[in-house]
Amino acid sequence: MNLIGTKWKPLVLFHLLEGDLRSGILQKQIPEISNKMFTQTVRDLEKDxxxxxxxxxxxxxxxxxxxTKRGKSLEDILRSLDSWGSQDSIK
Structure with missing residues (x-):
């Protein structure tokens, strides 16, 4: 959980599941993230x-x-979280 347990890390990782993205495009896919937080998040993910x-x-x-290969190993977890969060029946 230390590796992906922040607000933004799972979102960045999820958007990279479909392939490599330029920095600006990746950041635009998460409009709520500030420049500072984006930079910090990708640096942490790279360091890890x-x-x-x-x-x-x-x-x-x-x-x-x-x-990376290690990042790709999180695909099932990230897709499961997305699926779980998309369910309307959870209250």
Whole structure:
């Protein structure tokens, strides 16, 4: 739970399940997250080995995030959480 137990980490990981995303696109998919919290979250996830960060040497800078093998191992858990949260019958 220490690895994914914050408000934003599961959301970032969930959005990366479909493939690598550029930093700006990933952040736009979570509109409620601030720039500071986004940066902190992806740094923590990278430090924990759940996501990888790829920097392209272009102007303007291009950064992509993707799941590592360890991050991909959380897919069933993340999809189950999404499914559980989508159920209307839970009150």
């Amino acid at each position: 080995g759940l996501i990888s960060r790829k920097v392209f040497p272009v102007v303007p800078p291009k950064v992509e995030y993707g799941l």
